[in-house]
Amino acid sequence: MEQKKTVTAQRDGEIALLVANNPPVNTINASVRNDLGRALDEIRSWTDIKAVVLLCEGSTFFSGADIGEFAGPPREEEYRRLFNAIENLSVPVIAAMHGTVLGGGLEIALACHYRIALPRTRFGLPEVTLGIIPGAGGTQRMPRLIGVEKTLELILSARPVDTAQAKTLGFLDEVVEGDLREAAITYARKLLADGRGVRRTGERSVDPATATPEIIERLTEQAKRQYPNRTAPFTAIEAVLASTRLPLAEGLELETELVNKCKKTDESKGAVHAFFAERETRKIPDLPSTAVARPVKSAGIIGAGTMGGGIAICFANAGIPVTIIEVSQEGLDRGLANISGIYDSMVERGRLTAEEKEQRMSLIKGSLSYDDLRDADVIIEAVFENMELKKRIFAKLDEVAKPGAVLATNTSTLDIDEIASATKRPEDVIGMHFFSPANVMPLLEVVRTQRTSADTIRTVMDLSKPLRKTPVLARVCYGFIGNRMMEGYAREAERMVLEGATPRQVDTALERWGMAMGILAVFDMAGLDVGVNIHKEHAHRYPPDPTYYQADFALVEAGRLGQKNGKGYYRYEPGDRTRYDDPEAIEILRARAAKLGVEQREHTDEEIVERCTLALINEGIRILEEGIAVRASDIDVVWNAGYGFPRFRGGPLFYADTIGLPKVLEGVLKYQRIFGPMHWQPAPLLEKLVRENKTIAQWEAERHGR
Ligand SMILES: NC(=O)c1ccc[n+]([C@@H]2O[C@H](COP(=O)([O-])OP(=O)(O)OC[C@H]3O[C@@H](n4cnc5c(N)ncnc54)[C@H](O)[C@@H]3O)[C@@H](O)[C@H]2O)c1
Known part of the structure; x- marks a missing residue:
């Protein structure tokens, strides 16, 4: 049986239509590229055609490129050839969009000559969230339409914009109502009637006023603040800037080179892992296929x-x-x-x-x-x-x-x-x-x-x-998974403030490393009394360590409950969540440390991050081994989605494989030597995998028969 085509060439009089239909969200994958290529050939053979409309059936225009292809060979050249072929058509080409138009979906529209959309369409170039840059012409064509500054703002924010914003930015020509196919054909006929013809993005040049040294410096500084430990945002700046000096063809080649460099980074591997991990969690291997979901109507x-x-x-x-x-x-x-x-x-x-x-x-x-x-x-x-x-x-x-x-x-x-x-x-x-x-x-x-x-x-x-x-x-x-892993992570943070690190030092180190919020600030937000009540109730489960969670206890006993009464690890002004350093809190912690005989010393950011993350990873590996979680990537999802773990690091267990399990084990043993074995016992699976020279990913693949 012949496979149904994902893109067909159709016509309405003198207007040709390239109509895509690749459910559920018109992802651009290999079959779309093949069928689009063939449909383009077909259209080129229709010599009486005056304009071409590109549109999609279903819920959205092309929603983006197939992220599943990331792991395979690079496809950028193929995209480049295809999109250039669209741009080089000798009649005006109109992209007619609806739904959510992201990444490659928007880039194909940029290769068209005109762009129209239904109201409520959303557009974005979110590639940096996957640790890469737009790789299908976005870094070269978008600045030719809207300038370097606005292009970079769009790419660096990674957030979608609506039709009104897209029009103001300048890459959307018109918002149309009603049936999109009809509206697009009408728009095409009007273009022809007005004598407006081919308008290739690639033949435009970039307005240099949008790329002054001041603008680039401002955007670079902003990216440094927003994206510590990341490279993709800076690679995006490099690529977009190139559009000011290189002709399109050369700019596209540089873009390809840069995007493929990005794909090899840990940051991109981590972000792509996080993306796919979220899509796996609903699959439960041991549930019989006969299991049926009951309808939930109330x-x-x-x-x-x-x-x-x-x-x-x-x-x-x-x-x-x-x-x-x-x-x-x-x-x-x-x-x-x-x-x-x-x-x-x-x-x-x-x-x-x-x-x-x-x-x-x-x-x-x-x-x-x-x-x-x-x-x-x-x-x-x-x-x-x-x-x-x-x-x-x-x-x-x-x-x-x-x-x-x-x-x-x-x-x-x-x-x-x-x-x-x-x-x-x-x-x-x-x-x-x-x-x-x-x-x-x-x-x-x-x-x-x-x-x-x-x-x-x-x-x-x-x-x-x-x-x-x-x-x-x-x-x-x-x-369960999340809070059980939190125990060691928080234990180390609290212990370090007893050892003389300031709350700000601990939180800043964790935030610089990528956590959405430092753990002590999180506790201030949740209420320190809430934590203390839980600690009291579960005291019987805790190891016999007199310093355990004592930072929380000391502050609560001094009447510091966190944001709710304006003082916890930090001080707060009424109606303001800004954290102010508070010498009083630091004094309370010092006094408690003295009472407990905890020695005061200096901490580097590296130690802070290492102690917190190693405790987290070690417990995560235990949870994996005990079968509390279905798979390692589920544990990653819990921390990414629930605890502000940096997605570009993939999740705690992916990160463990990234830095290498021998390094994780070595770290746990190092702290065992310093602090004793009460809290620092390597998870048995960690030791086993290091002995066998395996990664968590390999162990998972073997266990699930992949
Ligand atoms: N607050 C959190 O961050 C958080 C997060 C995850 C889970 N939880 C869990 O969620 C649960 C609720 O926590 P919360 O923070 O919403 O507590 P809460 O104190 O804000 O609310 C509990 C509510 O339950 C009501 N209630 C008590 N007995 C009741 C009864 N017999 N019938 C009907 N209502 C009754 C109380 O009047 C109160 O309004 C707890 O089990 C908690 O551990 C809390």
Whole structure:
């Protein structure tokens, strides 16, 4: 059977159309390139053609190039030839766009002579987030259209722009309404009627006023601040600047050379790994193919506190009606007011219209009666972190929930097997561990117990899609994947401030290395008392180390609770999240260190990062070995999506392979010699892999039979 073509040549009178259809998002892959090449040949044989329109069927114009081809041989030359062939057509070529037009998708449009789009189309060149630069002409053609400065702003921000911005920037000619194909044909005929012809981007020159030394310096400085430890943004500056002095053909050759250099960097390998890791998490090898997701048409939440409110917003945003249960009218009113407030701030920032807010609020109902959960397909408990309370609630849910309803808990630390034992249907019980703020953070740890059924797991993994969460499946253990790894990471940070490093020194070292936020600042934000309460409750699990988490204890005992009362590791002004150094906090930490007999000394940034990350990696390897996570890359996703780990480093375990497991083991043993074996025991799998001279990736490939 002949394979269906992804691009066809069609015509409407004197107008030829190149129509692509490569579901789901019209990615430009090998078959699109082949079929586009053939369709172009066909069009060239139609000698009576006056204009050509390039457009896509389905939900979007070309959304981008196929990132899956990254690992294979370079394709840039092929792109170059194809896009040049479009640009060199002897009649005007119009790109008619809709949807999300990113990377290669936008670059093909730049090779066309005119660009039009439907309202709400979005455009971007996000390549630097993958550790590369635009490689299909973007760095050479975009500056010819809008100048160097705006091109670099677009590339360095990596954020998409809308049609209004695209018009102002100057690479979009017109916004059209209605049926795109019809509108494009009308636009083409109008061009011809107005006598406007071929307009090749490559034949234009770049306005030198957009590339003055001041502009380049400003953008370089900005990139240095925004992208420490990165090379791609600076390579992008180099490539775009070349457009001011090289003719298109030479500029494109340089671009190819530079993009292929980028692909070999750790930064690009890490970012591409992070990208694909996120797409893997829904695949659960040990779930039988017979597992079926149950439809979720309505939901229930117990507890309208911080988490309950955020989770309710996720459901309402997904269009799923949700009922929230509280113990008192007062609690309910407060919870609903908080939700309304979160929506208000979205309206203020232009993220939502007032009507959309009303529509979403109308999906959220409050109630004081569990009877109102009777119709819910999924119920998520988000009350105080207390086992007895949670068990009581699950016993009650057992009485009211309909058969087959998923009974989920948002617990961070409690044993979900035990919670499930309070019901007669443990197979329906599962953990849905959202991260705060639940309506913003993309991560969802899905925690299966010994008895959670395959259908329940499938239901929650699939539900994560409309909720716009990245789900990672974990098994029950203290802290699951993310918080269990946090324990050693935070332990080292707290220990170092007792040893005399300042909070700013610790946080800055971690941030310079790439963490979104230093851990001590994170604790200030979450509330130091919250951490201390957890530490107290779990003291019996901790090793007998009198300095363990003592920085937190010392500050809380001195009345410093973090941002909520304006003082924690740092000092804060009312209504301002800026961290100010506070000698008082440093004095409290020094005094506690003296009391505990912790010696004061200097720390380098290198030591700070090494101690924190090695503790993190070592525990991650344990989690992998114990089978708490399905695969190593899932552990990476947890830290990338939930804890601000730098995506360009791939995730903790990918990073471990990048620096080399022998170096990881050597580091763990070094700190074992300095601090003793209580906290510094190499994970058995780490030792085994070093002995066998293998990487985590190799071990994974062997284990999964790849
Ligand atoms: N806050 C976080 O960062 C975070 C992150 C992940 C998970 N969690 C977990 O989520 C859960 C909730 O945490 P939170 O921060 O939202 O707490 P919270 O104190 O803000 O809210 C808890 C809410 O539950 C209500 N509640 C108590 N008993 C109830 C009952 N019997 N029926 C109905 N409502 C009841 C309370 O009135 C309160 O409004 C905890 O298990 C916590 O460990 C919290």
